[in-house]
Amino acid sequence: MKNVNTKLEEYVKRCDEVFLSEHLKALIDEANQSIESIEVEDLYNITKDIVLVDVREPEEFSSGYINAPTVLTIPRGKLEFMAIDKLAKQFGQDAPIVTYCLKGPRGALAALQLKKLGFTDVKNLKGGILEWLSQGNSIHSYLGELTLV
Numbered sequence: 256m257k258n259v260n261t262k263l264e265e266y267v268k269r270c271d272e273v274f275l276s277e278h279l280k281a282l283i284d285e286a287n288q289s290i291e292s293i294e295v296e297d298l299y300n301i302t303k304d305i306v307l308v309d310v311r312e313p314e315e316f317s318s319g320y321i322n323a324p325t326v327l328t329i330p331r332g333k334l335e336f337m338a339i340d341k342l343a344k345q346f347g348q349d350a351p352i353v354t355y356c357l358k359g360p361r362g363a364l365a366a367l368q369l370k371k372l373g374f375t376d377v378k379n380l381k382g383g384i385l386e387w388l389s390q391g392n393s394i395h396s397y398l399g400e401l402t403l404v
Contacts, residue, residue: 286363292381310365319394331361355380
C-alpha cells in the first residue's frame with residue numbers, strides 16, 4: 256500500500272502534466288491564430304520560389320517528405336539557430352515559406368517562430384504530411400515515391 260507522501264507526489268506530477276499540457280495547447284492555439292494555414296490543395300501548384308520547410312526530426316524526414324523544387328529539413332528544435340543560414344541568407348526574409356510536420360502543431364509553432372524572427376511570408380500546412388497523404392498524394396524518400404495504400 257502506498258503511503259500518503261507517495262500518493263501526494265503522484266498527484267502533484269499529474270497536476271504538473273495537466274498544467275503543462277494546458278500551456279502547450281495555449282501555445283499551439285496562439286500559433287494557429289497567428290499564422291495562416293494552407294490546405295493541401297494550395298500546394299498542388301507549388302512554384303520554384305516557395306520554400307517548403309519540413310520541421311520534423313531527421314529520421315522522420317528520411318521516412319518521406321513532400322516533393323517540391325525547394326524542400327529543407329530544419330528540425331523544430333534547431334529552427335531558430337538554423338533560420339539565418341538556411342533561410343535568410345539563401346532565400347531572404349521575404350521568401351514565401353510553408354512549414355509542415357507530421358500533423359500540424361509543430362509546423363504552426365515553427366511558422367510562428369519564423370514570423371517572430373522577421374520572416375514576412377510564412378504559412379503552415381494544415382494537418383501536416385498526414386493530411387497530404389490522406390488526400391492521395393505521394394511522398395518521396397530514398398526508396399522512391401510512396402503513397403498510402
